[in-house]
Amino acid sequence: MTTLTPVLSATWDVKDSWTLSTYTKHGGYRGLKKALKKQPGELVQAIKDSGLRGRGGAGFPTGMKWGFLPPDDGKPRYLVINADESEPGTCKDIPTMLSAPHTLIEGVIITSYAIGCNHAFIYLRGEVVHVYRRLINAVREAYEAGHLGKNIHGSGFDLDVTIHSGAGAYICGEETALLDSLEGRRGQPRLKPPFPAVAGLYARPTVVNNVESIASVPAIIDRGVAWFTGMGTERSRGMGFFSLSGHVERPGQYEAPLGITLRELLEFAGGMRGGRPLKFWTPGGSSTPIFTDAHLDTPLDYESVGAAGSMLGTRALQIFDDTTCVVRAVMRWTEFYKHESCGKCTPCREGTFWLTQVLKRIEKGHGTPADIQQLLDTCDSIAGRSFCALGDGATSSVISSVKLFRDEFEQHVSTGECPFDHAASALFTYSDSLEGAHA
Amino acid sequence: MTYDETTLAQLRDDAADIVSRYPVKRSALLPMLHLVQSVDGFVSPDGIRFCAERLDLSAAEVSAVATFYTQYKRRPNGEYQVGVCVNTLCAVMGGDRIWDELSEHVGVGNDETTADGKVTLERLECNAACDYAPVMMVNWEFFDNQTPDSAKQVVDDLRAGKDVAPTRGPAKVCTFKEVSRVLAGFDDGRANEDQGVGAPTLAGVKAAKAQGWKEGKK
Ligand SMILES: Cc1cc2nc3c(=O)[nH]c(=O)nc-3n(C[C@H](O)[C@H](O)[C@H](O)COP(=O)(O)O)c2cc1C
Ligand code: SF4
Ligand code: FES
Numbered sequence: 001m002t003t004l005t006p007v008l009s010a011t012w013d014v015k016d017s018w019t020l021s022t023y024t025k026h027g028g029y030r031g032l033k034k035a036l037k038k039q040p041g042e043l044v045q046a047i048k049d050s051g052l053r054g055r056g057g058a059g060f061p062t063g064m065k066w067g068f069l070p071p072d073d074g075k076p077r078y079l080v081i082n083a084d085e086s087e088p089g090t091c092k093d094i095p096t097m098l099s100a101p102h103t104l105i106e107g108v109i110i111t112s113y114a115i116g117c118n119h120a121f122i123y124l125r126g127e128v129v130h131v132y133r134r135l136i137n138a139v140r141e142a143y144e145a146g147h148l149g150k151n152i153h154g155s156g157f158d159l160d161v162t163i164h165s166g167a168g169a170y171i172c173g174e175e176t177a178l179l180d181s182l183e184g185r186r187g188q189p190r191l192k193p194p195f196p197a198v199a200g201l202y203a204r205p206t207v208v209n210n211v212e213s214i215a216s217v218p219a220i221i222d223r224g225v226a227w228f229t230g231m232g233t234e235r236s237r238g239m240g241f242f243s244l245s246g247h248v249e250r251p252g253q254y255e256a257p258l259g260i261t262l263r264e265l266l267e268f269a270g271g272m273r274g275g276r277p278l279k280f281w282t283p284g285g286s287s288t289p290i291f292t293d294a295h296l297d298t299p300l301d302y303e304s305v306g307a308a309g310s311m312l313g314t315r316a317l318q319i320f321d322d323t324t325c326v327v328r329a330v331m332r333w334t335e336f337y338k339h340e341s342c343g344k345c346t347p348c349r350e351g352t353f354w355l356t357q358v359l360k361r362i363e364k365g366h367g368t369p370a371d372i373q374q375l376l377d378t379c380d381s382i383a384g385r386s387f388c389a390l391g392d393g394a395t396s397s398v399i400s401s402v403k404l405f406r407d408e409f410e411q412h413v414s415t416g417e418c419p420f421d422h423a424a425s426a427l428f429t430y431s432d433s434l435e436g437a438h439a
Numbered sequence: 440m441t442y443d444e445t446t447l448a449q450l451r452d453d454a455a456d457i458v459s460r461y462p463v464k465r466s467a468l469l470p471m472l473h474l475v476q477s478v479d480g481f482v483s484p485d486g487i488r489f490c491a492e493r494l495d496l497s498a499a500e501v502s503a504v505a506t507f508y509t510q511y512k513r514r515p516n517g518e519y520q521v522g523v524c525v526n527t528l529c530a531v532m533g534g535d536r537i538w539d540e541l542s543e544h545v546g547v548g549n550d551e552t553t554a555d556g557k558v559t560l561e562r563l564e565c566n567a568a569c570d571y572a573p574v575m576m577v578n579w580e581f582f583d584n585q586t587p588d589s590a591k592q593v594v595d596d597l598r599a600g601k602d603v604a605p606t607r608g609p610a611k612v613c614t615f616k617e618v619s620r621v622l623a624g625f626d627d628g629r630a631n632e633d634q635g636v637g638a639p640t641l642a643g644v645k646a647a648k649a650q651g652w653k654e655g656k657k
Contacts, residue, residue, distance in 0.1 A: 004647035010654050013641050019631070026654065076462065088526050088565040095640045098607070119462065126473070126510050127566055129579040129618050130608040130629075137630035162460045165622045167469055167508035170564065184468035184494070186507040202463050244642075245528050245569035252570045252642025268646040286527065318528045318569060332527040336564050426533035427573065428586045 020141035023102040031218030043114035051237030056210025068197035079120040084173035088286035089316030092241035093211035101138035107214035170340035175208040189388040232258040236301030246319035276321040284313020287393025289400035325420035331359040337394035348391035351382035365417040477620035481512040517559035526565040532572040540587035570639035580605035
């Protein structure tokens, strides 16, 4: 049995866990003290050696990303934290910032020192106002304690941090759209290259990292590379959050070594709701192909999940039991992508619209046998042909669900109705007399 | 612009504060649009002109940005923005039903405001709280594990002018304008208010303790 490894979440159950005093009492800012005694290059090397990979979805090696910055030319370079957390199913960065914002702030300071940045930004999604309060508060506490500002603890290193609130747009989680948004523009992706490391915020060299990636840095510096590489699998080192939601007894945040399996996680989470059978789940959020009970023992690391045909993504495990209609689930995700498509490129803008039309038709029982092939054809003209990864992500659940549950799509078409009782999937009981009010 | 002198002076001070946070002025636009909403309750024509003037942009440039983001409202918003998450996970766990019952109960649909100006309903996408499904947000505070009845009670209380506490967050839900000011980066002193941490947030820590893990054990 794999052991759970709370690190970022270790103090979440302590009284006033979000305050500087609680954080410091439990070893907080020890990593910063150690970091300031080292050369920046040593820190970049340590993160490279740790094998830490980006926790925001793509899994790019963090130390390598930092290493891509061109040599210092005396002009500004930036660290931008991606705190836009909006991929459906993903719900780990928000509790991190709510319960222990200083893990992120300490990580920001160490990272900024390592890459030679004097002004860092945290781009927070706008729809979580208490998180914004906690971040502002944490930054103020950090200034007062001398962790931020001029000549931090006599090191000669200066750093300012700006917390910036978005305004409701999933696409702003894509790192180049995020940069445009932070520059006060519509959040639409930029053509790459140039990559942000070369020309990012204000066309200056910029590192964009996820909250969890940067919040993991202080522990690595404090406890050492060997401690971190002692967890996880050969190419997926360390611990990470596994966010369980849906039809499980105890949904929530489980911090565990990469490579743990859903079977093990379910054990911690008290199993499926009422002992019902598992039907399908997302390993890494709604942009990753769905899995079934055949994947209960797939190690949840980048390589194994990839080899099994999906992606580890953000480790957002949305879990559905046998009461759930897969057509309904996929239709809703697709509506989300249609809604969030930024409109910049035709395959995604038009494609997500047509996918939604066809899926709605099938779900309502008005589909034709040709509609199922139509879905796959439309996915074909989106995936690999869109400007950014949102388009690809929109096709993942459609393609994988048709592959795994084609008979269920066909049944909607042939019987002219959805065979499922939606009330059976809900957490509360209700009778079905209201359907269709003001939708 | 039709702002009176005091309002305009305050807006200018606040705008200067926002601009000072960035190396390049234009970056202040998103927080300034939140600021405008904190005064007008939506992105008003006056507000657009104000942002344009402060940031040396055209009104068209400001509008183009404002219309891109769903949190910026083009019409006067209700005092409370009530959003029911209807993305897949929440929808399946009961969000669809909550939406149907709440919408019927209040008598308005998506992006519509009650006649008393109190409540604007919204069908929300995932709000990063799926482990608390079904989720409702009121002025961007968390109302976790909702039922149709609990959701209706919250809205009834808001419309009756009662203080309402979220399940995670501050002691009470502030108004749309007050919250917009926080999103513009102005502290309202409520960061240390707390309704406690929910069970899903602590599920992993608790399971680890059951395995014999102790905080601080390296
Ligand atoms: C449509 C879309 C949405 C994204 N949303 C997020 C997000 O909310 N948070 C995040 O950290 N990364 C998100 N990403 C990934 C970022 O583009 C980027 O890879 C990441 O922030 C890099 O940080 P990391 O290397 O630390 O993971 C998104 C990507 C796409 C294509
Ligand atoms: S793929 Fe979609 S979100 Fe990405 S640039 Fe194209 S339209 Fe915008
Ligand atoms: S799906 Fe509702 S909060 Fe994520």
